[in-house]
Amino acid sequence: xxxxxxxxxxxxxxxxxxxxxxxxxxxxxxxxxxxxxxxxxxxxxxxxxxxxxxxxxxxxxxxxxxxxxxxxxxxxxxxxxxxxxxxxxxxxxxxxxxxxxxxxxxxxxxxxxxxxxxxxxxxxxxxxxxxxxxxxxxxxxxxxxxxxxxxxxxxxxxxxxxxxxxxxxxxxxxxxxxxxxxxxxxxxxxxxxxxxxxxxxxxxxxxxxxxxxxxxxxxxxxxxxxxxxxxxxxxxxxxxxxxxxxxxxxxxxxxxxxxxxxxxxxxxxxxxxxxxxxxxxxxxxxxxxxxxxxxxxxxxxxxxxxxxxxxxxxx
Amino acid sequence: xxxxxxxxxxxxxxxxxxxxxxxxxxxxxxxxxxxxxxxxxxxxxxxxxxxxxxxxxxxxxxxxxxxxxxxxxxxxxxxxxxxxxxxxxxxxxxxxxxxxxxxxxxxxxxxxxxxxxxxxxxxxxxxxxxxxxxxxxxxxxxxxxxxxxxxxxxxxxxxxxxxxxxxxxxxxxxxxxxxxxxxxxxxxxxxxxxxxxxxxxxxxxxxxxxxxxxxxxxxxxxxxxxxxxxxxxxxxxxxxxxxxxxxxxxxxxxxxxxxxxxxxxxxxxxxxxxxxxxxxxxxxxxxxxxxxxxxxxxxxxxxxxxxxxxxxxxx
Numbered sequence: 001x002x003x004x005x006x007x008x009x010x011x012x013x014x015x016x017x018x019x020x021x022x023x024x025x026x027x028x029x030x031x032x033x034x035x036x037x038x039x040x041x042x043x044x045x046x047x048x049x050x051x052x053x054x055x056x057x058x059x060x061x062x063x064x065x066x067x068x069x070x071x072x073x074x075x076x077x078x079x080x081x082x083x084x085x086x087x088x089x090x091x092x093x094x095x096x097x098x099x100x101x102x103x104x105x106x107x108x109x110x111x112x113x114x115x116x117x118x119x120x121x122x123x124x125x126x127x128x129x130x131x132x133x134x135x136x137x138x139x140x141x142x143x144x145x146x147x148x149x150x151x152x153x154x155x156x157x158x159x160x161x162x163x164x165x166x167x168x169x170x171x172x173x174x175x176x177x178x179x180x181x182x183x184x185x186x187x188x189x190x191x192x193x194x195x196x197x198x199x200x201x202x203x204x205x206x207x208x209x210x211x212x213x214x215x216x217x218x219x220x221x222x223x224x225x226x227x228x229x230x231x232x233x234x235x236x237x238x239x240x241x242x243x244x245x246x247x248x249x250x251x252x253x254x255x256x257x258x259x260x261x262x263x264x265x266x267x268x269x270x271x272x273x274x275x276x277x278x279x280x281x282x283x284x285x286x287x288x289x290x291x292x293x294x295x296x297x298x299x300x301x302x303x304x305x306x307x308x309x310x311x312x313x314x315x
Numbered sequence: 316x317x318x319x320x321x322x323x324x325x326x327x328x329x330x331x332x333x334x335x336x337x338x339x340x341x342x343x344x345x346x347x348x349x350x351x352x353x354x355x356x357x358x359x360x361x362x363x364x365x366x367x368x369x370x371x372x373x374x375x376x377x378x379x380x381x382x383x384x385x386x387x388x389x390x391x392x393x394x395x396x397x398x399x400x401x402x403x404x405x406x407x408x409x410x411x412x413x414x415x416x417x418x419x420x421x422x423x424x425x426x427x428x429x430x431x432x433x434x435x436x437x438x439x440x441x442x443x444x445x446x447x448x449x450x451x452x453x454x455x456x457x458x459x460x461x462x463x464x465x466x467x468x469x470x471x472x473x474x475x476x477x478x479x480x481x482x483x484x485x486x487x488x489x490x491x492x493x494x495x496x497x498x499x500x501x502x503x504x505x506x507x508x509x510x511x512x513x514x515x516x517x518x519x520x521x522x523x524x525x526x527x528x529x530x531x532x533x534x535x536x537x538x539x540x541x542x543x544x545x546x547x548x549x550x551x552x553x554x555x556x557x558x559x560x561x562x563x564x565x566x567x568x569x570x571x572x573x574x575x576x577x578x579x580x581x582x583x584x585x586x587x588x589x590x591x592x593x594x595x596x597x598x599x600x601x602x603x604x605x606x607x608x609x610x611x612x613x614x615x616x617x618x619x620x621x622x623x624x625x626x627x628x629x630x
Contacts, residue, residue: 025358026465029543031396031527032362032456034463037352043340044359046438047347048405048453052445055409081346090363092407092451094370123361126451130367136407136441136451138363141347148349150341212346228344 004095005127008104012091012122015112021088021121033123035087035140043148045141047078053096053133061176064103066190067135068110074215075139076118076194077258081213082150083203084143086118086196091125092136099133118196149203149211149262151228158209158263158285160233161270163195163277166218167246170254185245192258198274202262206270211262217253221261223291223304229263235283235302237295252293253305319410320442323419327406327437330427336403336436348438350402350455358463360456362393368411368448376491379418381505382450383425389530390454391433391509392573396528398464398518399456401433401511406440407451414448433511464518464526464577466543473524473578473600475548476585478513478592481533482561485569500560507573513589517577521585526577532568536576538606538619544578550598550617552610567608568620 013028021027026034037044051071053059072089079086091111095104115122120139154160172189175181182190195213202208210229214221218240226233242251263285264270270279283294293302328343336342341349352359366386368374387404394401406426410419430437435454469475487504490496497505510528517523525544529536533555541548557566578600579585585594598609608617 026463030465030467031393032360032399032454032463034397034458034465035359035361036460037359044350044352044455045347046350046403046405046453046455048407048439048441048451050407050409050441050443050451052409052443055443055445078346082349084347088361090361090453092363092365094365094367094449124363126363126365128365128367128370130370130447130449132445132447134409134445134449136363136365138361138405138453139347140359140361140455143349145351148341148347150345150349152345 008127011108015108016122019115019121020119024088024121024123028122028124033090037142041142042145043143045079045082045084045143045148046138047075048136048138049074049078051135061180063182063190064106065110068107069114069191071135071137072111072114073192073194073258075137076120076196077192077213079139079141080194080196080199081211081260082143082148083199083211084141084148085200086120086139086141088121088123088140090123090138093125093127094130094132094134095127096131096133143203147203149208151210151212151225154210154225154229154231154263154285156231156285156287157266159266159281160235160283160285161262161264161279161281162241162259163198163279164259165241165243165278166257166259167250167254168243169256170250171243171246185243188243189256192256194258195260195277198260198277201274202260206264206268208262208264211260214257214259214261215255217255217305218261219252219291219302220304225261226291232286232289233283233291234286234299235291235293237293239280239282241278241280252302323442326423327440330423331437334430334436335434339403339436339438343437343439348405352457356457357460358458360394360397360399360458360463361453362390363451363453364389364393366450374413376495378497378505379421380425383422384429384506386450386452387426387429388507388509388573390452391435391511392507392528394454394456395509395511395514396464396526396575397458398462398514398526399458400515401435401454401456403436403438403455405438405453408440408442409445409447409449410442411446411448458518462518464523466525466527466540469525469540469544469546469578469600471546471600471602472581474581474596475550475598475600476577476579476594476596477556477574478510478594479574480556480558480593481572481574482565482569483558484571485565486558486561500558503558504571507571509573510575510592513575513592516589517575521579521583523577523579526575529572529574529576530570532570532620533576534567534606534617535619540576541606547601547604548598548606549601549614550606550608552608554595554597556593556595567617
């Protein structure tokens, strides 16, 4: 007889079968996965992200399918931010009693729909029981040697860009929690799209100087990019592409956008959009440290306001 | 002002500094880690493991230092089981209020003592708040191309070996829970030693046909190895190296030993010990499926009894 854990692993194995993994020599089921890297693989990218009950989602509000999607999307978004290509992922699940079928089936379904779309196989994982649901995903990817887009190489005079529009995820989370809405802005919150093709374009064609994905809000993440590059930035409130219906506050401080924030030399020719995703210049890197926001009232310091899903704990 | 998460990440960064990582191009602090693999790296190994409050430990019984050690030891043990060398690890932490300093300092201290010992740097991670403590570790390693020790290549006639002695971890957990003892058998439970040098020896010199680490108990793990290899096994109760003071039941079904279970051709010359760790032949692989135990009473089927830390949930 199979244990609950083994039943779940079989379920994930079945879902994985549709995803080709030519470089996977040993997949799910041994002590470790074994990858034979293609010669062109260059350097390896590794990232890990958690989705935790009551911290990142509410069980009675967030659909299982969306959580499965987002678990993988968060990791893929980090690979996109480095300009890399994903090779596979490992999944750790901590499952309370309630997170069994049919919930789990929808969760796994949401994850593997995205896995198939980007052809990223599941390489292995760990399943255990616990009092609260949590998932931790590790994504491994690759990038040509020496070309990974980091946060640390923006230079004074570089232009600051964002992809897509901002604020939709925070607006959508609000709608979801108050009215239970699953469409419109809520879809932006529930089904973020990792910008993998855009990341590769920024690295290969546009030679972006720095990049990161917007997971904790523009104000927080731009401050991190500036700090890592030992520079400052000035952005313009009027230039920020705000999601329809969202406020400037949503766009400045709302998290979980998974759009890309990047910098390019002032001489770079950035197209207005890439594969249907808008690319908007919102400001400029400057030597003077700190991030400032230009509004109708003049220039003010932009405080990095940390994004908290449910605002229950202070910074 | 730093957030709680940022303070913890700084703490881990400081602890990481003592660990050399020549192949690490980008470490903690960007969207992903970037590794430049040495040419000799061959194939990549990837494994992930969780340590969850109330599932794998009790907060009032398990010392923080031991949990930090074990979080990393579990992942390194999987790399050892493949005969590989670890390159680095990623750490995800979900922290409730109680798991702050000084607890967290001891936890991180225990982890980085082991990290330094095996020269395995921390590459990155994720820190979040939550209702229950959990840690998920991903270890990446490498092995020369085509040489990884899997579970699937044991053949009829091969001899079955285990390293060290068995049952100490289960006995120690019992002692810890009842009397709070931290020494003797409890140390086996609290500070398992990943058998990295032995794994490399099994792969490189002994040409073991199959290997795995004993995490869920001999009865369960041998059944898995046999199933993966499409064979069966007969082991002898009298041959099993039982930890002093432990019972045969502890040795057969107790988990978290992190010793290596491996098979070799019958013609292989296995030394009686390797670097002070005993290597004991406990039986033989046979064509007939299933695992049987030979005792004074004859031969009986050995049921794979799953190891549950606190036995609260059925299979």
